Amino acid sequence: MSHLDELESHSIYLLREAYHAFGKVGMLWSMGKDSNVLLWLAKKAFAGHIPVPVIHVDTTYEFPEMLEFRAWAQKHYGLELIVHINEAARARGIGYETTDPVTVTHELKSVALQQVLGIHQFDALITGIRRDEDSTRAKERYFSPRNAEFEWDYKDQPPEFWNHFTTEVGPGEHVRVQPLLDWTEIDIWRYCDREKIPLPGMYFARHGRRFRSLGCMPITKDVPSTATTIDEIIEELKVTRTSERAGRAQDHHERNAMQKLRAKGFM
Amino acid sequence: MSATAPTASLGNPQSTKPAPSTAQATPDHLYLVVVGHVDHGKSTLIGRLLFDTNSVPDGKKERIESACKAEGMEFEYAFLMDALLEEQAQNITMDTTRVPFRTPRRQFTIIDAPGHKEFLKNMITGAASADAAILLVDAHEGLREQTRRHGYLLSLLGLKQVVVAVNKMDLVDYDEKIFARIRAELTEFLGKLHVTAAHFVPIAAKHGEGLLTVSPRTPWYRGPALLEALEQFRATPPIAGAPLRLTVQDIYRFDARRIVAGLVEAGSVSVGDPIEFHPGGKRSRVKTIESWPTSDFRGPVGAGLPVAITLEDELFVERGQVGAPPQAVPVEARDFTARVFWLHAEPLRVGDTLPLRLGTQQADARLVAVSRVLDAVTLDASQAPASEVKRHEVAELRLRVRRPIAFDAGGKIPALGRFVLMRGRRIAGGGVIDSAVREDAGRDDTLPVTPASRTTLLGHRGAVIWLTGLSGAGKSTLSTALEQRLFRAGILPAIVDGDVLRAGLCKGLGFSDTDRKENIRRAAEAALLLADAGAVVITALISPFRADRQLVAELCRVRGVPFAEVFVNAPLAECERRDVKQLYARARAGEIPKFTGIDSPYEAPLAPALELRTDLEPVEQSLEKLFALAAGLARETGTPFADSGADI
Numbered sequence: 001m002s003h004l005d006e007l008e009s010h011s012i013y014l015l016r017e018a019y020h021a022f023g024k025v026g027m028l029w030s031m032g033k034d035s036n037v038l039l040w041l042a043k044k045a046f047a048g049h050i051p052v053p054v055i056h057v058d059t060t061y062e063f064p065e066m067l068e069f070r071a072w073a074q075k076h077y078g079l080e081l082i083v084h085i086n087e088a089a090r091a092r093g094i095g096y097e098t099t100d101p102v103t104v105t106h107e108l109k110s111v112a113l114q115q116v117l118g119i120h121q122f123d124a125l126i127t128g129i130r131r132d133e134d135s136t137r138a139k140e141r142y143f144s145p146r147n148a149e150f151e152w153d154y155k156d157q158p159p160e161f162w163n164h165f166t167t168e169v170g171p172g173e174h175v176r177v178q179p180l181l182d183w184t185e186i187d188i189w190r191y192c193d194r195e196k197i198p199l200p201g202m203y204f205a206r207h208g209r210r211f212r213s214l215g216c217m218p219i220t221k222d223v224p225s226t227a228t229t230i231d232e233i234i235e236e237l238k239v240t241r242t243s244e245r246a247g248r249a250q251d252h253h254e255r256n257a258m259q260k261l262r263a264k265g266f267m
Numbered sequence: 268m269s270a271t272a273p274t275a276s277l278g279n280p281q282s283t284k285p286a287p288s289t290a291q292a293t294p295d296h297l298y299l300v301v302v303g304h305v306d307h308g309k310s311t312l313i314g315r316l317l318f319d320t321n322s323v324p325d326g327k328k329e330r331i332e333s334a335c336k337a338e339g340m341e342f343e344y345a346f347l348m349d350a351l352l353e354e355q356a357q358n359i360t361m362d363t364t365r366v367p368f369r370t371p372r373r374q375f376t377i378i379d380a381p382g383h384k385e386f387l388k389n390m391i392t393g394a395a396s397a398d399a400a401i402l403l404v405d406a407h408e409g410l411r412e413q414t415r416r417h418g419y420l421l422s423l424l425g426l427k428q429v430v431v432a433v434n435k436m437d438l439v440d441y442d443e444k445i446f447a448r449i450r451a452e453l454t455e456f457l458g459k460l461h462v463t464a465a466h467f468v469p470i471a472a473k474h475g476e477g478l479l480t481v482s483p484r485t486p487w488y489r490g491p492a493l494l495e496a497l498e499q500f501r502a503t504p505p506i507a508g509a510p511l512r513l514t515v516q517d518i519y520r521f522d523a524r525r526i527v528a529g530l531v532e533a534g535s536v537s538v539g540d541p542i543e544f545h546p547g548g549k550r551s552r553v554k555t556i557e558s559w560p561t562s563d564f565r566g567p568v569g570a571g572l573p574v575a576i577t578l579e580d581e582l583f584v585e586r587g588q589v590g591a592p593p594q595a596v597p598v599e600a601r602d603f604t605a606r607v608f609w610l611h612a613e614p615l616r617v618g619d620t621l622p623l624r625l626g627t628q629q630a631d632a633r634l635v636a637v638s639r640v641l642d643a644v645t646l647d648a649s650q651a652p653a654s655e656v657k658r659h660e661v662a663e664l665r666l667r668v669r670r671p672i673a674f675d676a677g678g679k680i681p682a683l684g685r686f687v688l689m690r691g692r693r694i695a696g697g698g699v700i701d702s703a704v705r706e707d708a709g710r711d712d713t714l715p716v717t718p719a720s721r722t723t724l725l726g727h728r729g730a731v732i733w734l735t736g737l738s739g740a741g742k743s744t745l746s747t748a749l750e751q752r753l754f755r756a757g758i759l760p761a762i763v764d765g766d767v768l769r770a771g772l773c774k775g776l777g778f779s780d781t782d783r784k785e786n787i788r789r790a791a792e793a794a795l796l797l798a799d800a801g802a803v804v805i806t807a808l809i810s811p812f813r814a815d816r817q818l819v820a821e822l823c824r825v826r827g828v829p830f831a832e833v834f835v836n837a838p839l840a841e842c843e844r845r846d847v848k849q850l851y852a853r854a855r856a857g858e859i860p861k862f863t864g865i866d867s868p869y870e871a872p873l874a875p876a877l878e879l880r881t882d883l884e885p886v887e888q889s890l891e892k893l894f895a896l897a898a899g900l901a902r903e904t905g906t907p908f909a910d911s912g913a914d915i
Contacts, residue, residue: 001570003296003374005571005572006571013573043559044558046519046521047519047557048557048559048560141392158388161391161392166694182365184367
């Protein structure tokens with residue numbers, strides 16, 4: 001069994017456990033490479049079906065090409081898609097033009113997510129985060145409880161071993177189910193290559209630049225690259241010493257920005 | 268933006284190289300846990316390993332450097348791992364971290380398990396999924412409490428590939444004698460646990476000595492450097508030659524088919540294989556393997572892989588069951604001995620009843636006895652008989668589950684022999700089953716026989732399932748089918764049939780309203796006697812009057828017996844069409860007076876627990892619903908049991 005088979009197997013196990021354990025499950029989808037892998041794994045876990053709604057938290061700062069991909073993929077996979085925008089915050093004038101990126105991320109992503117949760121009463125959210133993206137994500141659990149205030153109690157996380165997880169929630173609480181935790185950026189690419197998973201074109205170099213990680217338009221920078229195929233991307237990643245999310249401004253706005261964001265509900 | 272499929276933006280150009288090369292690029296990925304006493308340098312070692320293998324992103328070292336300078340402290344490699352604010356402030360790693368790194372020869376993922384005593388749960392969370400372990404000892408301090416405790420847990424978790432790194436050699440002037448003393452002491456300790464360290468390596472992690480190459484300051488050392496020692500380990504291979512163990516996670520009904528989804532824990536499965544599901548032992552054959560995006564895959568699906576199958580027979584397979592070849596099935600038992608480590612602040616006490624999870628099975632387990640509590644530090648067993656297991660203790664004990672579970676004891680198939688115990692919503696402890704104990708329930712109970720002790724004996728409680736409906740609606744058929752189904756599921760069934768009653772217990776009663784009422788009352792009393800004895804009683808009586816049925820419900824409530832009214836519903840015309848016993852014909856002919864539906868009314872239930880339209884659905888479908896209801900009532904854990912803890 002190859003390492004990719006192992007990763008795939010465990011992710012499928014987690015998806016099935018989540019689907020069984022919780023009454024209302026939603027799956028977050030950003031159209032990025034990780035969440036497209038998530039869709040793919042769900043298809044495999046559920047014999048060609050995606051039996052849960054897929055949620056896109058739309059910040060209104062999305063790349064047009066990503067929105068185009070969203071429309072295409074929704075049809076291609078037959079997704080039950082929920083698109084949600086924190087309209088109230090936008091009406092208050094919250095935006096990158098006026099506000100710092102940590103606040104905007106909190107309002108347009110975390111608060112927006114809280115709103116979706118409230119509307120649809122999800123008790124579990126499947127996310128595509130990985131441990132190697134960020135050192136606070138490295139400390140996550142596969143099933144990670146969040147209290148009613150959306151907070152992550154990283155000081156007292158429940159034990160989790162031998163494929164046994166936290167599968168019950170109290171009123172107002174929810175569990176983040178994170179099937180891709182063990183995957184690395186290179187694993188994701190190898191898997192996309194092996195399975196031929198459709199991806200947005202922005203990951204591949206055009207005019208000497210490509211996007212390594214995709215977020216909001218004003219705060220996401222592309223990187224110099226000549227990689228136009230997955231093989232080339234993998235070769236590039238093997239020698240790079242820049243972190244994957246280096247192009248995501250909100251992570252680096254202040255010291256420990258990610259921890260502060262994540263403790264308050266960011267993914 | 269165009270509204271059509273954006274083929275231009277669709278990435279993932281076809282790769283030019285053949286697919287198999289990806290598999291070769293990541294052979295034998297090793298998950299590695301680092302354990303040891305607090306402050307013996309785990310995070311420093313890991314930080315240094317990452318740094319020396321060029322696995323740290325640009326700028327991270329510089330950021331930590333300036334942060335350390337600002338605090339007026341020496342550069343701290345541990346900060347490469349300690350992500351959270353509190354960790355950096357207190358200089359303690361708080362939670363399990365996983366970080367990948369690679370050497371030219373292989374790919375590793377380090378699981379950093381913190382050594383601070385109160386965070387043992389994190390260490391186990393990390394170590395339980397590792398292939399190999401580095402046990403770290405401070406040369407200056409020698410073996411400490413957690414060195415030994417972690418050593419013990421490694422053995423309990425089944426980790427056999429261990430390398431010992433004797434750290435901080437710089438603090439003892441690279442003294443060979445000190446190194447040798449630690450090696451001797453630890454070899455003896457680990458030997459008692461049947462753990463053999465592959466190597467003892469002298470290192471000074473802070474200075475990067477002994478990691479990639481052996482330090483020139485330890486010329487007396489003849490073994491490999493730490494990374495070389497790690498490269499010799501193997502990723503845990505699936506156990507060879509084991510029979511199939513398919514743990515069922517769920518049943519999917521996306522269309523007309525029932526898809527059994529689960530994980531192949533051991534062995535393999537192919538289309539056409541005979542397969543038996545335990546507990547229970549229902550048998551069928553694998554009809555198809557459902558796969559996506561490919562189809563028509565016939566197997567084999569091997570150990571470690573997810574699988575979804577359909578069966579040739581319509582079996583009631585449920586989550587928690589284990590699929591196995593009929594000639595090599597797992598043990599089914601309710602009593603077993605186990606070694607358990609306890610993580611919860613509240614001790615595990617004899618008499619406590621807690622949910623136990625093994626694979627996808629869940630059943631309430633009662634702690635029958637603690638044979639001995641082990642001091643994981645000295646490995647001495649307690650002299651006095653223990654009545655509880657405290658946090659961070661390890662014990663040998665005996666558990667009894669309310670209903671049989673399927674398992675493989677003694678480490679034959681690890682995944683099928685280990686379990687966790689829950690307290691509230693949390694995993695409170697974990698354990699490994701040593702052996703099944705012969706069923707002799709009740710021997711340790713000197714108390715009188717109570718409903719609770721009957722429940723313990725049978726693994727379920729009694730209940731009354733009251734089928735009501737017109738003659739010919741299908742009550743008898745369903746009651747017999749349900750009896751068989753319950754019996755096969757390990758639940759004791761009993762039938763109270765209207766015809767049988769009228770021939771015996773109710774002989775002499777006619778069909779006047781008064782007699783009918785008395786008939787129902789006697790049926791209810793008979794059902795209650797059987798339910799009190801622990802049976803799940805199925806009654807099959809027309810019982811046409813609402814008031815009579817309400818009386819039965821009330822009797823059950825007073826006696827504390829779970830009761831469910833089931834409306835077996837088929838329209839009169841359909842019942843009359845069926846007329847199996849030719850009763851309707853005789854009633855129409857005036858031969859039977861006051862026949863329900865003809866010249867006596869039937870009062871349909873207003874809020875039955877279940878309504879079965881036997882004219883609209885096949886009997887299998889009705890049976891399935893009925894079984895779910897009956898089994899649910901019998902195995903519900905809501906009842907107060909004499910021996911249950913207050914926590915569930």
